[in-house]
Amino acid sequence: MEILFDNMPNPFAYFIPIFAVLILGEAYISYKEDKELYNLKDSMASTWVGIGAAVLNTLTKAYQIGLFYLIYELFEPLRVAYLGYENLGWAWWVWVLCLVGDDFNFYWHHRFCHTIRLFWAAHLVHHSSDKFNLGTAFRNGWTIFLYKPIYWLWLPILGFNPVMIALCMSFNSIYQFFLHSTLVPKIPVFGAIFNTPWVHQVHHACNVEYLDRNHGGILIIWDRIFGTYRDKEVELETKFGVLHPPTKHDPITLNFHEFNDIWKDVKSVKSWKAKFMYVFGPPGWSHDGSRKTSKMLQQEWEEQQQLLHSSSQQKPSDLQVANV
Structure with a gap:
Protein backbone atom coordinates (compact mmCIF):
# COMPACT_ATOMS: atom_id res chain seq x y z
CA MET A 1 0.00 0.00 0.00
CA GLU A 2 1.51 3.31 -1.11
CA ILE A 3 1.28 6.44 1.03
CA LEU A 4 0.68 9.54 -1.06
CA PHE A 5 2.81 12.62 -0.49
CA ASP A 6 -0.29 14.84 -0.22
CA ASN A 7 -1.52 12.80 2.75
CA MET A 8 1.85 12.45 4.46
CA PRO A 9 1.55 13.35 8.15
CA ASN A 10 3.79 16.05 9.59
CA PRO A 11 5.22 14.71 12.87
CA PHE A 12 6.45 18.18 13.91
CA ALA A 13 2.87 19.44 14.17
CA TYR A 14 2.21 17.02 17.04
CA PHE A 15 5.42 17.93 18.91
CA ILE A 16 5.27 21.74 18.74
CA PRO A 17 3.21 22.02 21.98
CA ILE A 18 5.65 19.66 23.71
CA PHE A 19 8.62 21.71 22.47
CA ALA A 20 7.02 24.94 23.73
CA VAL A 21 6.24 23.53 27.18
CA LEU A 22 9.76 22.12 27.61
CA ILE A 23 11.42 25.39 26.54
CA LEU A 24 9.25 27.37 28.97
CA GLY A 25 10.04 24.84 31.70
CA GLU A 26 13.78 25.04 31.06
CA ALA A 27 13.63 28.85 31.03
CA TYR A 28 11.76 28.81 34.35
CA ILE A 29 14.35 26.50 35.94
CA SER A 30 17.11 28.72 34.57
CA TYR A 31 15.48 31.82 36.11
CA LYS A 32 14.62 30.12 39.40
CA GLU A 33 18.10 28.64 39.90
CA ASP A 34 20.01 31.54 38.29
CA LYS A 35 21.66 29.30 35.69
CA GLU A 36 21.65 31.94 32.92
CA LEU A 37 20.71 29.41 30.24
CA TYR A 38 18.75 32.01 28.28
CA ASN A 39 19.01 35.67 27.40
CA LEU A 40 16.58 37.73 25.33
CA LYS A 41 18.96 38.66 22.50
CA ASP A 42 20.13 35.09 21.96
CA SER A 43 16.61 33.68 22.21
CA MET A 44 15.27 36.15 19.65
CA ALA A 45 18.08 35.17 17.25
CA SER A 46 17.22 31.48 17.68
CA THR A 47 13.52 32.24 17.15
CA TRP A 48 13.97 34.15 13.90
CA VAL A 49 16.51 31.69 12.52
CA GLY A 50 14.18 28.83 13.47
CA ILE A 51 11.17 30.42 11.78
CA GLY A 52 13.15 30.96 8.58
CA ALA A 53 14.47 27.39 8.68
CA ALA A 54 10.94 26.01 9.17
CA VAL A 55 9.62 27.97 6.19
CA LEU A 56 12.49 26.94 3.93
CA ASN A 57 12.25 23.32 5.06
CA THR A 58 8.57 23.32 4.12
CA LEU A 59 9.26 24.91 0.74
CA THR A 60 12.05 22.44 -0.09
CA LYS A 61 10.20 19.37 1.20
CA ALA A 62 8.56 18.83 -2.19
CA TYR A 63 11.97 19.06 -3.87
CA GLN A 64 13.44 16.49 -1.46
CA ILE A 65 10.55 14.04 -1.80
CA GLY A 66 10.45 14.61 -5.56
CA LEU A 67 14.15 13.84 -5.86
CA PHE A 68 13.75 10.69 -3.79
CA TYR A 69 10.77 9.59 -5.91
CA LEU A 70 12.69 10.22 -9.13
CA ILE A 71 15.56 8.01 -7.97
CA TYR A 72 13.11 5.48 -6.49
CA GLU A 73 11.24 5.05 -9.80
CA LEU A 74 14.36 5.27 -11.97
CA PHE A 75 16.04 2.36 -10.23
CA GLU A 76 12.98 0.10 -9.93
CA PRO A 77 13.81 -1.90 -13.10
CA LEU A 78 17.35 -2.46 -11.83
CA ARG A 79 16.05 -3.64 -8.44
CA VAL A 80 13.73 -6.11 -10.16
CA ALA A 81 16.50 -7.34 -12.46
CA TYR A 82 19.34 -7.63 -9.96
CA LEU A 83 17.75 -7.76 -6.49
CA GLY A 84 14.49 -9.54 -7.28
CA TYR A 85 12.04 -7.03 -5.80
CA GLU A 86 10.28 -3.80 -6.76
CA ASN A 87 10.52 -2.11 -3.38
CA LEU A 88 11.03 -2.94 0.28
CA GLY A 89 7.46 -2.21 1.36
CA TRP A 90 6.25 -1.08 4.77
CA ALA A 91 7.08 -3.94 7.15
CA TRP A 92 8.26 -3.04 10.66
CA TRP A 93 11.77 -4.29 10.00
CA VAL A 94 11.98 -2.03 6.92
CA TRP A 95 11.18 0.93 9.19
CA VAL A 96 13.97 -0.13 11.55
CA LEU A 97 16.45 -0.46 8.69
CA CYS A 98 15.37 2.91 7.30
CA LEU A 99 15.82 4.60 10.69
CA VAL A 100 19.31 3.12 11.06
CA GLY A 101 20.22 4.04 7.48
CA ASP A 102 18.89 7.57 7.98
CA ASP A 103 20.97 7.99 11.13
CA PHE A 104 24.07 6.67 9.34
CA ASN A 105 23.47 9.27 6.62
CA PHE A 106 23.03 12.01 9.19
CA TYR A 107 26.33 11.15 10.86
CA TRP A 108 28.31 11.60 7.63
CA HIS A 109 26.32 14.65 6.55
CA HIS A 110 26.94 16.20 9.95
CA ARG A 111 30.60 15.23 10.03
CA PHE A 112 31.26 16.75 6.60
CA CYS A 113 29.49 19.91 7.77
CA HIS A 114 32.33 20.29 10.26
CA THR A 115 35.22 19.31 7.98
CA ILE A 116 34.34 21.00 4.66
CA ARG A 117 34.20 24.79 4.87
CA LEU A 118 31.40 25.31 2.32
CA PHE A 119 29.16 22.96 4.29
CA TRP A 120 30.35 24.50 7.56
CA ALA A 121 29.15 27.87 6.26
CA ALA A 122 25.66 26.38 5.97
CA HIS A 123 25.83 24.63 9.35
CA LEU A 124 27.68 27.28 11.36
CA VAL A 125 24.50 29.06 12.40
CA HIS A 126 23.50 26.05 14.52
CA HIS A 127 26.67 26.51 16.60
CA SER A 128 26.63 30.31 16.69
CA SER A 129 25.04 30.64 20.13
CA ASP A 130 27.16 30.75 23.28
CA LYS A 131 24.12 29.34 25.10
CA PHE A 132 23.12 25.68 25.06
CA ASN A 133 19.40 25.27 25.57
CA LEU A 134 16.37 23.69 23.94
CA GLY A 135 15.80 26.84 21.89
CA THR A 136 19.21 26.32 20.25
CA ALA A 137 17.81 23.22 18.56
CA PHE A 138 15.85 25.45 16.17
CA ARG A 139 18.97 27.30 14.93
CA ASN A 140 19.21 25.49 11.61
CA GLY A 141 20.95 26.91 8.56
CA TRP A 142 18.72 28.15 5.77
CA THR A 143 20.88 26.77 2.94
CA ILE A 144 21.49 23.30 4.35
CA PHE A 145 18.25 21.90 2.91
CA LEU A 146 19.53 22.40 -0.65
CA TYR A 147 22.26 19.76 -0.50
CA LYS A 148 21.37 17.59 2.50
CA PRO A 149 19.21 15.07 0.53
CA ILE A 150 22.25 14.00 -1.53
CA TYR A 151 23.47 11.81 1.35
CA TRP A 152 20.14 9.95 1.40
CA LEU A 153 19.92 8.97 -2.30
CA TRP A 154 21.12 5.40 -1.77
CA LEU A 155 18.00 4.64 0.30
CA PRO A 156 15.47 5.11 -2.55
CA ILE A 157 17.91 3.31 -4.86
CA LEU A 158 17.61 0.23 -2.61
CA GLY A 159 13.82 0.53 -2.59
CA PHE A 160 12.95 2.41 0.61
CA ASN A 161 9.80 4.41 -0.03
CA PRO A 162 10.52 8.19 -0.25
CA VAL A 163 7.77 9.01 2.24
CA MET A 164 9.26 6.56 4.74
CA ILE A 165 12.66 8.20 4.26
CA ALA A 166 11.20 11.67 4.83
CA LEU A 167 9.41 10.52 7.98
CA CYS A 168 12.57 8.92 9.35
CA MET A 169 14.44 12.18 8.72
CA SER A 170 11.71 14.00 10.67
CA PHE A 171 11.88 11.52 13.56
CA ASN A 172 15.63 12.03 13.70
CA SER A 173 15.22 15.82 13.88
CA ILE A 174 12.56 15.52 16.58
CA TYR A 175 14.83 13.30 18.70
CA GLN A 176 17.67 15.80 18.37
CA PHE A 177 15.55 18.58 19.85
CA PHE A 178 15.76 16.84 23.23
CA LEU A 179 19.59 16.74 23.06
CA HIS A 180 20.01 20.48 23.56
CA SER A 181 19.97 20.83 27.33
CA THR A 182 22.46 20.99 30.18
CA LEU A 183 19.86 19.93 32.74
CA VAL A 184 19.96 16.22 31.85
CA PRO A 185 22.66 14.22 33.67
CA LYS A 186 24.75 11.43 32.20
CA ILE A 187 22.74 8.29 31.35
CA PRO A 188 25.30 5.43 31.49
CA VAL A 189 23.63 2.41 29.79
CA PHE A 190 21.37 4.28 27.38
CA GLY A 191 24.18 6.70 26.54
CA ALA A 192 26.47 3.90 25.42
CA ILE A 193 24.34 3.42 22.29
CA PHE A 194 22.12 6.48 21.92
CA ASN A 195 23.00 10.15 21.71
CA THR A 196 22.20 12.10 24.87
CA PRO A 197 22.29 15.74 26.01
CA TRP A 198 25.42 14.91 28.04
CA VAL A 199 27.59 14.02 25.03
CA HIS A 200 25.87 16.50 22.71
CA GLN A 201 27.21 19.28 24.92
CA VAL A 202 30.65 18.20 23.73
CA HIS A 203 29.56 18.66 20.12
CA HIS A 204 28.40 22.23 20.78
CA ALA A 205 31.47 23.16 22.82
CA CYS A 206 34.27 25.34 21.45
CA ASN A 207 36.88 23.94 23.84
CA VAL A 208 39.79 22.93 21.59
CA GLU A 209 39.81 19.35 22.85
CA TYR A 210 36.08 19.01 22.11
CA LEU A 211 36.08 20.30 18.52
CA ASP A 212 34.51 18.09 15.82
CA ARG A 213 33.28 15.36 18.16
CA ASN A 214 29.99 13.46 18.63
CA HIS A 215 28.31 14.00 15.25
CA GLY A 216 25.63 11.34 15.72
CA GLY A 217 21.90 12.03 15.55
CA ILE A 218 19.96 9.32 17.37
CA LEU A 219 22.78 6.81 17.74
CA ILE A 220 26.21 7.59 19.17
CA ILE A 221 27.70 4.30 17.95
CA TRP A 222 28.78 5.90 14.66
CA ASP A 223 31.15 8.20 16.55
CA ARG A 224 32.51 5.24 18.49
CA ILE A 225 33.02 3.24 15.28
CA PHE A 226 34.59 6.05 13.23
CA GLY A 227 36.74 7.58 15.97
CA THR A 228 34.96 10.87 16.65
CA TYR A 229 33.49 10.06 20.06
CA ARG A 230 34.46 11.96 23.19
CA ASP A 231 32.78 11.89 26.56
CA LYS A 232 32.20 15.04 28.55
CA GLU A 233 34.69 15.66 31.32
CA VAL A 234 33.02 16.84 34.53
CA GLU A 235 36.07 18.80 35.67
CA LEU A 236 36.36 20.70 32.37
CA GLU A 237 34.28 23.85 32.01
CA THR A 238 32.29 23.61 28.79
CA LYS A 239 32.33 26.73 26.61
CA PHE A 240 29.62 26.81 23.96
CA GLY A 241 29.66 28.51 20.57
CA VAL A 242 32.32 28.86 17.89
CA LEU A 243 35.95 29.97 18.04
CA HIS A 244 35.25 33.07 15.94
CA PRO A 245 31.68 34.18 16.72
CA PRO A 246 29.85 36.56 14.38
CA THR A 247 29.75 40.21 15.41
CA LYS A 248 26.02 40.54 14.70
CA HIS A 249 23.15 38.26 15.67
CA ASP A 250 20.50 39.02 13.08
CA PRO A 251 19.37 35.96 11.08
CA ILE A 252 20.83 37.21 7.78
CA THR A 253 24.31 37.66 9.26
CA LEU A 254 24.15 34.36 11.13
CA ASN A 255 23.22 32.45 7.97
CA PHE A 256 25.45 34.11 5.39
CA HIS A 257 28.49 35.74 7.02
CA GLU A 258 30.70 32.69 6.51
CA PHE A 259 29.77 32.48 2.82
CA ASN A 260 30.87 36.11 2.53
CA ASP A 261 34.16 35.30 4.27
CA ILE A 262 34.74 32.41 1.87
CA TRP A 263 34.21 34.74 -1.07
CA LYS A 264 36.70 37.23 0.36
CA ASP A 265 39.30 34.49 0.86
CA VAL A 266 38.81 33.13 -2.65
CA LYS A 267 39.32 36.60 -4.15
CA SER A 268 42.43 37.22 -2.04
CA VAL A 269 44.53 34.46 -3.68
CA LYS A 270 45.54 33.72 -7.26
CA SER A 271 46.35 30.03 -6.92
CA TRP A 272 43.48 27.77 -8.03
CA LYS A 273 44.54 25.22 -5.44
CA ALA A 274 44.25 27.82 -2.68
CA LYS A 275 40.86 28.93 -4.03
CA PHE A 276 39.68 25.33 -3.97
CA MET A 277 40.93 24.80 -0.41
CA TYR A 278 39.22 27.96 0.84
CA VAL A 279 35.92 26.49 -0.38
CA PHE A 280 36.31 22.74 0.15
CA GLY A 281 39.16 22.54 2.65
CA PRO A 282 38.60 22.30 6.40
CA PRO A 283 37.45 25.41 8.30
CA GLY A 284 40.47 27.37 9.50
CA TRP A 285 42.68 26.42 6.55
CA SER A 286 44.75 29.30 5.14
CA HIS A 287 47.29 29.50 2.34
CA ASP A 288 49.84 31.34 4.51
CA GLY A 289 49.32 29.49 7.80
CA SER A 290 47.82 32.57 9.47
CA ARG A 291 44.85 30.52 10.65
CA LYS A 292 44.56 27.01 12.04
CA THR A 293 42.19 24.08 11.56
CA SER A 294 40.69 22.20 14.47
Missing part, protein backbone atom coordinates in the same frame (compact mmCIF):
# COMPACT_ATOMS: atom_id res chain seq x y z
CA LYS A 295 43.14 19.34 13.95
CA MET A 296 46.08 21.74 14.12
CA LEU A 297 44.72 23.33 17.28
CA GLN A 298 44.15 19.92 18.86
CA GLN A 299 47.64 18.78 17.94
CA GLU A 300 49.09 21.86 19.66
CA TRP A 301 46.88 21.20 22.69
CA GLU A 302 48.04 17.56 22.88
CA GLU A 303 51.68 18.62 22.67
CA GLN A 304 51.13 21.11 25.51
CA GLN A 305 49.48 18.40 27.58
CA GLN A 306 52.41 16.06 26.97
CA LEU A 307 54.86 18.76 28.06
CA LEU A 308 52.87 19.43 31.20
CA HIS A 309 52.68 15.72 31.94
CA SER A 310 56.38 15.16 31.38
CA SER A 311 57.34 18.15 33.53
CA SER A 312 55.08 16.93 36.34
CA GLN A 313 56.79 13.52 36.17
CA GLN A 314 60.27 14.98 36.62
CA LYS A 315 61.98 14.42 39.95
CA PRO A 316 62.75 17.48 42.11
CA SER A 317 66.46 16.91 41.49
CA ASP A 318 65.86 16.98 37.72
CA LEU A 319 64.03 20.27 38.04
CA GLN A 320 66.85 21.76 40.11
CA VAL A 321 69.37 20.75 37.44
CA ALA A 322 67.15 22.18 34.71
CA ASN A 323 66.95 25.49 36.55
CA VAL A 324 70.73 25.84 36.96
